[in-house]
Amino acid sequence: MDEFDKRILRSLQADGRMSVNELSEQIGLSPTPVSRRIKNLEQSGVISGYAAVIDEAALGYEVSVFVSVQLDKQIDEALVKFETALEDLDEVVDCWLMTGNRDYLLRVATTGLRDFEKFLVGRLTKIKGVASIESSIPLRRVKAGQSRVPRLASQSE
Numbered sequence: 001m002d003e004f005d006k007r008i009l010r011s012l013q014a015d016g017r018m019s020v021n022e023l024s025e026q027i028g029l030s031p032t033p034v035s036r037r038i039k040n041l042e043q044s045g046v047i048s049g050y051a052a053v054i055d056e057a058a059l060g061y062e063v064s065v066f067v068s069v070q071l072d073k074q075i076d077e078a079l080v081k082f083e084t085a086l087e088d089l090d091e092v093v094d095c096w097l098m099t100g101n102r103d104y105l106l107r108v109a110t111t112g113l114r115d116f117e118k119f120l121v122g123r124l125t126k127i128k129g130v131a132s133i134e135s136s137i138p139l140r141r142v143k144a145g146q147s148r149v150p151r152l153a154s155q156s157e
Contacts, residue, residue: 068102
């Protein structure tokens with residue numbers, strides 16, 4: 001990956017709908033090599049897809065809650081059962097299998113705290129194998145997630 005590939009990735013992260021012509025003007029290459037580079041980044045799996053970034057609050061899901069879940073057993077069967085159960089829980093928008101004293105970290109999006117309480121008491125705690133749950137409510141997002149693209153080499157290097 002060279003400096004042009006890094007510039008392409010940064011530009012596409014900022015605007016995935018940018019045309020090849022706009023991108024070529026922005027990074028200083030003609031459209032044909034830019035198009036070829038994008039295709040190579042896609043084929044190599046560096047670019048895994050394109051998506052719209054949705055504002056959950058604009059859809060009415062104004063509250064996100066991070067939920068740590070510990071299972072009563074950490075065997076493969078228990079993990080698979082829990083992960084399968086999550087597939088039916090639309091409120092769970094992100095889920096990570098974790099190291100440490102908790103097995104999973106979930107991000108749950110709801111319309112408010114009452115909605116979160118219904119989800120927590122009525123659905124999440126009912127999943128067989130859940131031993132304990134700890135919730136944290138974020139106050140504000142400090143940094144939004146874009147995949148890490150290596151920094152461009154500085155002039156002094």
